[in-house]
Amino acid sequence: MDKKVFIDLFAGCGGLSLGLTNAGWQGLFAVERTADAFKTLKHNLIDKNTVTPFKWPEWLPQKEMTTSEILDNYKEQLANLKGTVDLIAGGPPCQGFSFAGRRNPNDPRNKLTEQYIEIVKLVQPKYLLLENVKGFKSPFKGSGSDIAKNKVYAEVVKDKLEEIDYKVFYKVIQASKFGVPQPRPRFIMIAIKDGEKIEKSPFDLIEEFLPEYRKSKGLKEVGEISVKEAISDLEITGRELIDCEDTKNFKQVKYSAESLTTYQQLMRSGVQDKYSPNSLRLPKHKTSTRLRFEKVIDNPDKYKKGTSLPKAQMVSLGTNKRSFTPLHPDHHACTITTLPDDLLHYSEPRILTVRENARIQSFPDWFEFQGKYTTGGPKRKEECPRYTQVGNAVPPLMAEALGKIIDKLNNE
Known part of the structure; x- marks a missing residue:
């Protein structure tokens, strides 16, 4: 047929x-x-x-x-x-x-x-x-x-x-x-x-x-798939960092397919255990940015995870962003956007990688994103870097x- x-x-x-x-x-x-x-x-x-x-x-x-x-x-x-x-x-x-x-x-x-x-x-x-x-x-x-x-x-x-x-x-x-x-x-x-x-x-x-x-x-037939269920195998903690495979002067996690959740197994179907997905480049944050992120992660009673921070809190943190959400590991993510700094990792003082965003969008690990990671200035109207590709996707x-x-x- x-x-x-x-x-x-x-x-x-x-x-x-x-x-x-x-x-x-x-x-x-x-x-x-x-x-x-x-x-x-x-x-x-x-x-x-x-x-x-x-x-x-x-x-x-x-x-x-x-x-x-x-x-x-x-x-x-x-x-x-x-x-x-x-x-x-x-x-x-x-x-x-x-x-x-x-x-x-x-x-x-x-x-x-x-x-x-x-x-x-x-x-x-x-x-x-x-x-x-x-x-x-x-x-x-x-x-x-x-x-x-x-x-x-x-x-x-x-x-x-x-x-x-x-x-x-x-x-x-x-x-x-x-x-x-x-x-x-x-x-x-x-x-x-x-x-x-x-x-x-x-x-x-x-x-x-x-x-x-x-x-x-x-x-599971009903209920949320949590952020941690989706991306815990991509955490930095306890893993070796290596030179980024597609960008000079950046690092990435050396991937290891161990203790995978059901969702992670689904995302890795069709690839061998040793296969490392692309787009794992880790961000390089300024010291002041990393310290601000640590402050948010270390004070969950004040900075509620899983909820966009109120404007007053963002101002006190020294950011003028319209939206900024520290993720909650046990709940699903907020909607992935084209802006990589809208979301903060649930346990590490950094934004998510392109691959982590792609996991939350349900792209399988064999799917390889092409082009720049980010862009800026006048080129934003013409170029579609990896973060934008993922954020715009169905x-x-x-x-x-x-x-x-x-x-x-x-x-x-």
């Missing part, structure tokens, strides 16, 4: 594609505008993946590209795909909708959803999967925008998809439900072409499917479950 085919738009480094592939779907191609994120996707899901690589069409270059470029240059080829693609998935950049940002209704990145819909009109897949931040479902307020005051943008998208005969379901759902060790509430929209006969919401199926799915992964464990649910819709 042939695998169902998907296209991934706004693909980032490939978290959604990886999950769909693990769910048994066949990737056709992926569209991602930043060179670093596309390099990571290509390295892992095209070049390195010899089992189910993308079946990339000859007419499309394997390079970074925008949805605008593909519409401008390959509209005819997209139209010719009609009837051959089962699913278009994608998470249009979400900064204009995010409560963590300025939440601007006129942010030009919001317009990318319209390009998503334009591609849908050309390809007309049977299913759609759209992922975004929870702010996608909340109304914009104020005036002077091209989105009506108090209009929920999710409803704008729903109306447009219903005009082209899709039945639309959406809900904000937490990634932690799928066994991801962070809450990460995400807006999920699932749409079915000519789906009038579908009465049961896909989200009802998800709730029914979750215990079985988590059990199949060797995870957790693969969540994506895999969604892929399996959409496949189940055929049988309902």
Whole structure:
């Protein structure tokens, strides 16, 4: 039986594609505008993946590209795909909708959803999967925008998809439900072409499917996966430090796969015990920064773990950050962001490594991130370093479950 085919738009480094592939779907191609994120996707899901690589069409270059470029240059080829693609998935950049940002209704990145819909009109897949931040479902307020005051943008998208005969379901759902060790509430929209006969919401199926799915992964059927369960094997304490494998003048942990938790075993499936994941580079903090971190870790009664510190405490610590959270080892993490210094390790005076963030996002250890670790200045608008790639990604464990649910819709 042939695998169902998907296209991934706004693909980032490939978290959604990886999950769909693990769910048994066949990737056709992926569209991602930043060179670093596309390099990571290509390295892992095209070049390195010899089992189910993308079946990339000859007419499309394997390079970074925008949805605008593909519409401008390959509209005819997209139209010719009609009837051959089962699913278009994608998470249009979400900064204009995010409560963590300025939440601007006129942010030009919001317009990318319209390009998503334009591609849908050309390809007309049977299913759609759209992922975004929870702010996608909340109304914009104020005036002077091209989105009506108090209009929920999710409803704008729903109306447009219903005009082209899709039945639309959406809900904000937490990634932690799928066994991801962070809450990460995400807006999920699932749409079915000519789906009038579908009465049961896909989200009802998800709730029914979750215990079985988590059990199949060797995870407890309900409850949190804690930060310590996710990353304790990456701690510095008691381990040898060696020169970083991909950056001069930095250190990393010499990895040893001993006494692994169930979640860590899942993340290491497919690799040998001696395999060391990439992106283990440890941060080099200033002495003043390390001392500030030690103060927070050593005073848990004052600086509550697992909770973003109040503004007054951050000021007293000498930082002007908007958000800073010392992690609690026995609870799941806060939502992973693109800013590496938003979170403090639960027992060590440092921020997390890229690999630790990737573990909390449920990326397996064999998945290797490419490009710079961080960037700054004007380059922030163009480059997509590893921390950003991980922070922007759809957790693969969540994506895999969604892929399996959409496949189940055929049988309902």
